[in-house]
Amino acid sequence: MKGQGFLRRFGYARAGIVTAFRRERSMRTHGAAVIAVGIFLSLTGAPALWWALVGLAVGLVLVAEMANTAIETLADHLHPGQHPEIGVVKDVAAGAVLVASVVAVIVGLAYLATLLPAMRA
Ligand SMILES: Nc1ncnc2c1ncn2[C@@H]1O[C@H](COP(=O)(O)OP(=O)(O)OP(=O)(O)O)[C@@H](O)[C@H]1O
Numbered sequence: 001m002k003g004q005g006f007l008r009r010f011g012y013a014r015a016g017i018v019t020a021f022r023r024e025r026s027m028r029t030h031g032a033a034v035i036a037v038g039i040f041l042s043l044t045g046a047p048a049l050w051w052a053l054v055g056l057a058v059g060l061v062l063v064a065e066m067a068n069t070a071i072e073t074l075a076d077h078l079h080p081g082q083h084p085e086i087g088v089v090k091d092v093a094a095g096a097v098l099v100a101s102v103v104a105v106i107v108g109l110a111y112l113a114t115l116l117p118a119m120r121a
Pocket residue numbers: 026072079080081082083084085086087088090091094
């Protein structure tokens with residue numbers, strides 16, 4: 001499967017994104033949150049730098065969620081039964097999503113803080 005053309009590899013990656021959204025409810029939740037955040041940034045006229053910062057933060061959450069989904073799927077496939085080490089693998093992967101989510105919340109709060117002076121005026 002090595003050395004395939006760019007378009008074919010792009011197709012596999014696109015299929016992976018679609019599968020992650022189909023399989024994982026939390027992916028759909030995060031996807032809806034990304035759309036809501038985009039609308040909020042548009043409505044508040046966010047400067048380009050904040051689009052970049054918030055985009056990086058929410059992108060990090062989606063990437064962590066997809067990695068979590070991939071790891072969980074692999075773990076369940078390779079070891080369908082219970083094992084403490086599988087539990088550790090899943091908990092660490094879920095922890096990565098939590099870390100990314102906390103970062104996104106901090107970035108979001110920092111942006112909201114920039115809006116406060118305008119709201120007080
Ligand atoms: N095969 C297993 N062996 C040991 N512990 C497991 C196993 N599967 C799950 N666990 C434990 O149960 C927790 C929840 O597992 P589950 O598969 O429901 O993950 P989840 O984070 O709820 O996944 P999802 O994102 O699909 O909702 C894991 O984080 C882990 O601690």
